[in-house]
Amino acid sequence: MSDADPNAVVREYYDLVDAGQYDDLVALFSEGVRYERPGQEAIEGRDALLAFYEKGRPLEDGSHEVHDVVVDGDTAAVRGTFTGRQNGDDVTFGFADFHVFEGGEIARRYTFTDRDEV
Template sequence: MDDPESVVRRYYDLVDAERYDDLVALFAEDVSYERPGQDPIDGRDALRTFYEEGRPLDEGSHEVHDVVVDGETIAVRGTFSGRQGGERVGFGFADIHEFEDGAIVRRYSFTDRDEV
């Protein structure tokens, strides 16, 4: 089993490569993903649907600038560049990933955009 920091770094590689089967496998069955101002995404099935059908970002990549590890909690600061609604976008983000039993059980994303 990989350590939480390695799992989180792999997450960004997988989302950028649109490898959603592998990506969803990083999460616990009862995962909760929260983004300010938007409904939470609860459970692996809903997470898969979000990445395959509901994610407003595409054709993009994440650049991780900082990773802070505090036991089973990993905080990440970085930038994303890609497309949203057909327009080129670039913005900073901060994500928090909480682990239980080697899987991401809660994820929080913060950006300066209204919807991601």
């Protein structure tokens, strides 16, 4: 997967999140992935990432609309909108994500929103 197109990979990531296909989703990430969200504990490793998507993610029943993907070297910056449910409430909010690639896999991911927890 070393010659993977970061634009295509990150778009696939959001499709897989929205479809709830978490096994396929974590396969896009390196074994030692680190996922950081301001004010929350970092998630480290594929197993922890899978557990987060299966049990720990406060967002549910939603979808991502990707507005922009900008690729610079090994980093893909994504701007979009999430619409769905969080803790039983309907929510819509913007997000900015950064995906850093190593060897064609996402090695680090950073998420920024105006929510306290995602």
